[in-house]
Amino acid sequence: MADLPCRQVVEVITSYLEGSLGWRERRRFEKHLRGCDACSRYLEQMRATLDVLGTVPVDTLSPEAQSTLLEAFRDLRH
């Protein structure tokens, strides 16, 4: 089986991280990483990216909207 070129490795990285590669493809992917510092670094950077993504703040309802809802809760449930 042909070696996986770096260009393809970076395109299956999400499938690899999602655990959706077949065992054969997974073995090829891991074999490539063992011999390729550049792709290993890329994978490491992708993992670091996911770590930072987990800390990005996301919008929620405004405090005004939240207190309107709490008022509605009081009116309806009491």
Add this chain to the structure above:
Amino acid sequence: MAGDAGELVAALRAGDEAAFARIVQDWSRPMLTLARGFVSTQASAEEVVQETWLAVLKGIDRFEGRSSLRTWVFRILVNTAKSRGVKEHRTLPWSSIAGDEAGPGLDPALFQSAGEPYPGHWRAAPSAWPEEVAVEGSVLAGEVRRELASVLETLPDRQRIVLTLRDVLGHSSEEVCELLGISQANQRVLLHRARTAARAGIAAYVEGS
């Protein structure tokens, strides 16, 4: 109804305001992100979330517990958002992948082409990042987090929504597929695109600074 879910439903029915405040606090973020996928403005998405909570309050006595409370709430949200999206003539093609999303996610120019010594291999390895990028609380991590927040803004809607639900808010791929009504394969394409762009955003920032 199993364990916690049953207790939560009982608390809501009994008028426990703190319990309601807590789920509004915890669930409104993913709800807002999700709603934005079906309507045309952030303000409209906020109204959808509020409308959903009101429907939950009115309907909680009828909730039968065949699904988890959260699944039930999110289903009401998606239905509310979809019907509003129809009124707004907003159509995000969730079920198909656009042509521009089918090709490679990373710039092909980063790799050697057919006439070069190692076709398909990196022209130059990606430059190393300072360790602080992933050290929570470091100055650089803070800057990178802000940078990522602005990269998120520039992503196409579907990619941003999938990435936010998966990697920022931590929902499982099964949940995201069910909520958005997309296949695992489509979800993976959108997620891959978005993650590739996010990593490239950090790389550009780190190399530029």
